[in-house]
Amino acid sequence: MSDLIVYEKTSPPEIPEEWDYDESVKKVKGQIYKIRFMTEETIGEIWIANQILDGRGGDRKSADWKSKVKNLTFDQYCQDIGIAKQTAYNWFESFQWKSPRRLVGKFTGDIENYTPEKVISSVKDVLGDIDLDPASNLIAQDIVKARKYYTEKEDGLNKVWYGRVFLNPPYKYPLIENFINKLIEEYQIKNVISAILLTNNNTDTNWFHKASYVSSAICFTKGRINFYKEDGTITQPTNGQAFFYFGRNREVFTNVFSKQGMVVEIID
Ligand SMILES: C[S@@+](CC[C@H](N)C(=O)[O-])C[C@H]1O[C@@H](n2cnc3c(N)ncnc32)[C@H](O)[C@@H]1O
Helix, strand or coil: CCCCCCCCCCCCCCCCCCCCHHHHHHHHHCCCCCHHHCCHHHHHHHHHHHHHHHHCCCCCCCHHHHHHHCCCCHHHHHHHHCCCHHHHHHHHHHCCCCCCCCCCCCCCHHHCCECCHHHHHHHHHHHCCCCEEEEECCCCHHHHCCCEEEECCCCHHHCCCCEEEEECCCCCCCHHHHHHHHHHHHHHCCCEEEEEEEEECCCCCHHHHHHHHHCCEEEEECCCCCCECCCCCECCCCCCEEEEEECCCHHHHHHHHCCCEEEEECCC
16 A cells, blocks of 8 residues: 555546457556556556456447457456556556446445455465355455355355355444354354454454454454455555454464464463
């Protein structure tokens, strides 16, 4: 986020009728610098790639043109030009261009906060992998990449949970408490083998205390996690977060998460 500069609002470039993946990569590749040295033209080219690859070119493109980009992704494009996808979204944000992530389902303000890659990577370092993300949607899966996930429409609260779970519940009462109760229940009957629960550090709440009693360790973040939204913008939370670990590898959790903040181990 140190690179986020907000320029005067401009309009994003029009999507051309013809576009070639390799040509675009070639055009952009030698032009990647820190944001303050990037030209609007280069960021515009990346924007076009994002529109075409994530948005599949919109409805006005020919079938032939669509089939050309069918197997290409914006993830791959970012790799090919040598930047993280989040960097591209930050650049679009600098120009106040709305990033064209596809909208899925109904979005209701604050509950749609998605976990950044760095956090997911630490979660996977502890759990090995994520078998289930029970409170999620398609957009979040760009980063979470759980083996299975449930959406609001499917209602994760009415499904069976299992394996290694990552839970970042909707921050809305009573949903948050219902999700935490469900995690505790599924963990106690051993459907869930291990889990990491990510919440705000609302230490005075009922649900925080319930989760504390059952978990093996808690990490209180030093600083705050900047979640991302469906349009690629980053949230600026007003308080820090807590990670609760449920499982037997407390030592691994402590090692990995002590980089994120203070870890307290819960005495059995
Ligand atoms: C805070 S976001 C976390 C998303 C994702 N797990 C992540 O960490 O990036 C909570 C998600 O839960 C979804 N959600 C809300 N109610 C749900 C329900 N009953 N079942 C499953 N998901 C639900 C929301 O749509 C939202 O995408």
